[in-house]
Amino acid sequence: MSTTAKRALWAVLLLACAGLVWLALSGTLAIGRAPISAAPSPAASASGTPAPESAAPTVAPSTSAPASAAAPSQAPAEESEPAAEPSDEAAPSQEPTEAEAPSTEPAEAEAPSTKPAEADAPAWQGLMTGPAAPWESIDAAPVHVEVHQDGERIVGASVEHTQMNEAGELDPDPQTVGWYGAPQWGTDPGERSPYAGILAGHVVYYGVKDVFWNLDAVRAGDVVVLTYDDGSQAVFEADADAVSVEKEALTQDPANRWAWEPGGDDARLTLITCDLVPGTGMAGNAFNNWVVQATRVA
The missing domain is CATH 2.40.260.10 (Sortase)
Known part of the structure; x- marks a missing residue:
C-alpha cells in the first residue's frame, strides 16, 4: 500500500473516532x-x-371569581319619583318609521350555525x-x-x-x-x-x-x-x-x-x-x- 493511501486511511479512521467522541459527548450515542x-x-x-398533600408541580388555577358572584346586586332606590304619565303630545305615530318597520328577510346573525364550535372542543x-x-x-x-x-x-x-x-x-x-x-x-x-x-x-x-x-x-x-x-x-x-x-x-x-x-x-x-x-x-x-x-x- 502506498504512503498516500495509508495516510488517507488513517485520516478516515481519525475522523470516524472524532465523530464517535462527539456523539458520545453530546449524549446522542449511548x-x-x-x-x-x-x-x-x-x-x-x-x-x-390516604397519601399526604401533594407537592406536584401544577398549573396555577385562575383566581378570578365567577361572574355571578362578582358583586352583590344593588337594592332598588326607595325614594325615586314615579314616572310621569304620558301626555297626548307624546303619543306614538300611527305610521311606523323605516327603522321600526320589521324586515321580511331573516338577519344573517340570527341564522343558526350548522358548524360546531371548534374553539370550545x-x-x-x-x-x-x-x-x-x-x-x-x-x-x-x-x-x-x-x-x-x-x-x-x-x-x-x-x-x-x-x-x-x-x-x-x-x-x-x-x-x-x-x-x-x-x-x-x-x-x-x-x-x-x-x-x-x-x-x-x-x-x-x-x-x-x-x-x-x-x-x-x-x-x-x-x-x-x-x-x-x-x-x-x-x-x-x-x-x-x-x-x-x-x-x-x-x-x-x-x-x-x-x-x-x-x-x-x-x-x-x-x-x-x-x-x-x-x-x-x-x-x-x-x-x-x-x-x-x-x-x-x-
Whole structure:
C-alpha cells in the first residue's frame, strides 16, 4: 500500500473516532443502558391510607371569581319619583318609521350555525377511537400509549407489564413502555386512586433512540391516550411541563412523593424515563429522571 493511501486511511479512521467522541459527548450515542428508576416499596400502593398533600408541580388555577358572584346586586332606590304619565303630545305615530318597520328577510346573525364550535372542543377530542375505560376499577391491561402535542404525536409505543428487578429498579425491555403493576404496585393506570398508575420507558438503549426519547418535551396540557387490551381507552392531560428529578430523590425525598402518591381521588398517570447528562451518554449513564404526571379527563 502506498504512503498516500495509508495516510488517507488513517485520516478516515481519525475522523470516524472524532465523530464517535462527539456523539458520545453530546449524549446522542449511548453504548449501554441505564435502568429507568428505583421504585417505592411494593406495599406502598396496597395501603388504604390516604397519601399526604401533594407537592406536584401544577398549573396555577385562575383566581378570578365567577361572574355571578362578582358583586352583590344593588337594592332598588326607595325614594325615586314615579314616572310621569304620558301626555297626548307624546303619543306614538300611527305610521311606523323605516327603522321600526320589521324586515321580511331573516338577519344573517340570527341564522343558526350548522358548524360546531371548534374553539370550545377539548384538545383530546377526536383522539379516542374506542369506548372509555371504567374509572373506578380497570380489569383490562394497557397495551399502547401515545402522547400528542399540538396535534402531533410525539410518543407512540406498545405497553407491557413489568416489575422491579433484583436491584429494586424499573428496567423494561427496549422499544417497550413498562407498566408497573400488580403484585408489586396496586394501582392500574386510569383508575381512581390516591396512588398514580406508573409507566416507565427508556430514552436511549444501546445507541438507539427509545420509546420516551421525546418525554422531556411534554408540556402542560399535552394529551396522553392509553389503550387497553379490550379496546377501551383512557385520556389524560399533562398537569405540568416535564420535570427533571434526581433519581434517588425521586423515591427518597418526600418532596417528590407526588410522582407516586399524588393523593386525592383522581385517576393520575406518571410517566418516567432517564435524563441523560451530556458527556455520559457513551456509557448510558443518567443521574436524573424526566417525570410527567397527567390527570385523566375522559
